[in-house]
Amino acid sequence: MKRVKCPKCDNYLTFDETKYVEGQTLVFECPECHRQFGVRIAAPQAAAPAEEDFGSLIVIENVFHYKQTLPLRLGDNVVGRYVRGTDINTPIETTDPSVDTTHCVINVRRNRQGQFIYTLRDASTDGTGTFVGTTFLRYNDRLRIEDGTIITIGATTMILRAAGCEEEETTAEERTA
Ligand SMILES: [Zn+2]
Structure with a gap:
């Protein structure tokens, strides 16, 4: 399960990412404030961008x-x-x-x-x-x-x-x- 945060009210939503394919964009509606927002399913173990590690x-x-x-x-x-x-x-x-x-x-x-x-x-x-x-x-x-x-x-x-x-x-x- 993954959690996403509503960009408007910071409420968390949980969903089962295994039901979707990577790269797919899902649209959620926040149950608290009814804001709709899109979430892109990231590839599992997506290679993190090679940024310098400062700890x-x-x-x-x-x-x-x-x-x-x-x-x-x-x-x-x-x-x-x-x-x-x-x-x-x-x-x-x-x-x-x-x-x-x-x-x-x-x-x-x-x-x-x-x-x-x-x-x-x-x-x-x-x-x-x-x-x-x-x-x-x-x-x-x-x-x-x-x-x-x-x-x-x-x-x-x-x-x-x-x-x-x-x-x-x-x-x-x-x-x-
Ligand atoms: Zn919300």
């Missing part, structure tokens, strides 16, 4: 959301709870109320040897803070993080996967765009 943030599934893999980019990756109209570049689709809409920032840069350096900074304006293990980062506190670092914001746990490192388990649910 990613793996959001562990909990009662508030499904597992998500958020690709990182060079510079600041602003992480927080997705809300409609958000302008952060690394939103998490979650209903976790303890995740701020702008909660933390992961800065990605290369050092002179070309290695990637990841720096986590808390950006929660409500004082929730960001945890790395038992280390508590207050607003604007910074910490170098590396592959496998576990980050907790609110009730939500994320793991940094550094560039070039494999994710151990590859059952991330793919979302049909």
